[in-house]
Amino acid sequence: MLKGLIVTLLLVVLTMVGTPAATAADMKPIYTQKAKDVAVTLQNESGQWKQGKNEFVLEFTSLQDKKPVDVGKVSLNTSMAMPGMAPMVAGATLTSEAPGRYRGTIDFPDRGARQVTVTWDGPTGKGSTKFSVPVR
Ligand SMILES: [Cu+2]
DSSP states (O other), X not given: OHHXXXXXXXXXXHHHHTOOOOOGGGXXXXXXXXXXXXXXXXXXXXXXXXXXXXXXXXXXXXXXXXXXXXXXXXXXXXXXXXXXXXXXXXXXXEEEEETTEEEEEEEESSOEEEEEEEEEEETTEEEEXXXXXXXX
């Protein structure tokens, strides 16, 4: 009887411990781009962008020692070439969460490949990089 109760309590504790909130470790890379001496990693929980609202994390790490790099002010903008009309553009709102780590949201009205431009300006200087990411 008492043994059963202890086992039950243990299971409850294990269940509670086993379901932490989403952490950095749960993030899957969407795309990693090397730009000069930093790696720019775009990531989220699913590892891909979808139509509609997306939350993501943008991380800057040193190519040398893999440590986070504080790149200062960061912006992320996307553009989609649309035949016969002006490109469809969408920008992200980014907030710094930790040095080299930025949390952002972006809204895509449709699917298709996006040309992504990331720019930064801070203690290590200015930089920018471009890469393509599909919106599924
Ligand atoms: Cu479009």
